[in-house]
Amino acid sequence: MEDSFTLTLSGTSSVLEAGYFPPIELSPYKNYALGLIELLTFNSIPNVDTDHNKLYVGDEVITIPTGSYEIEDIENYVHSALTDKSIVIQIKPNNNTLCSEIKCKRDVDFRPNDSIGRLLSFTQGVLKANKLHTSDVPVAILKVNALRVECNVTTGAYINERKVHTIHEFFPVVPPGYKIIEVPSHVIYLPIATKTIDHLQLRIVDQDGDLVNFQGEVITIRLHVRSMR
Template sequence: MMAFTLSVTGCKSALSTYYSPALQLDGEYECGLIFLSTFNSIPNIDHNNNKFFYGDNGVIEIPEGSYELSDINDYLKNNLKDCTFKLTCNNNTLNTNIFCSKDIHFEKIGSIGRILGFGSEILKANILHESLFPVSILPSTIIRIECDIVSGSYINGKPSHIIYEFAPNVPPGYRIIEIPKNLIYFPVNQNTVSEINVRILDENNNLLNLRNEQLHLYLHLRRKC
């Protein structure tokens, strides 16, 4: 055959599809992503950064999800029954201002401090503190699709299997539909395809947490002209 359309679906950010019998490629082939669909449920708060430590031994765990700064402020205020708390953002510098009537411990593992622009530090009680860094509220600025049967792409000078990348442009909870306008094909690195492994990554090449949302993508495999 001269061309194939390959569908890959699932609820994980690392998917494998098996072919029996294997696809026999009689010549040089190339592959490109033609369609991707999922939901933008990528969390900016998960088990790695969802803890707010305060006082001697107080801790609040924020449920996994996608939060704006105001949502974080509301959740913490509603659950901090024994102290005064306020979290705001400086819209000019994008740094955050935080006040609490008890010490805040951003130095502990799993702290929410980094997403708020703070380092590994202890914030003293009853002082208005401004973060050193801008708030880091976006969970991912780039979505990368890696496909192990292709080659020819590079990241910072190193070979990779990235077949496509894009910036999500819909709010949390909305469907992401990505159809490349200028389709780019990459060389297929094998003559017999019995398995295709696809991974959905962020800009740091870490697997994205899709929170078990359904993922659909289609690949176009064709003989090289």
């Protein structure tokens, strides 16, 4: 086996897999390491999805489509979706406190589990009509704070006290809808824990270890394997 080679995996899921037959046999007399050298996809990560995309206003239930929204976008969509146009609702960010503020002519119910209240950082159940309500804590409008790429054949990484398979971590610097081109200026190589690679799996997860939803966009990841002298 060569001392240096690349592996490329591509697909439309946050879990990329490849089976190798015959298996990739690494020299038993050398130690090998693996690093991520390129990740390509589009920033289609939603902060509103089917888990929490409902706004209960009076007798109406507004379903917000899966996507990436700022607070102003949520307000605009709610205005357009309300069938009772006499309902006036304001959903605004407070740029000083970083909290969100809501005022509505009808009660707003954040009790259902699929309510968008959690995204807006409200924990109380029902917001009474005709009163300005401020979220309990500053809004974290982005669900994803970090993207982590995990590889099943590597070792040597830890998150706090927990051993993990993370080979690269970053946060996309482009807005939603733009292409993510992640090419590390300094590749971190982690040891490969096996001498035979017959199955390779890469997982893209967030800071909580949950798979990231790229909404079917193509993801391409290129890896570099090299022997360690």
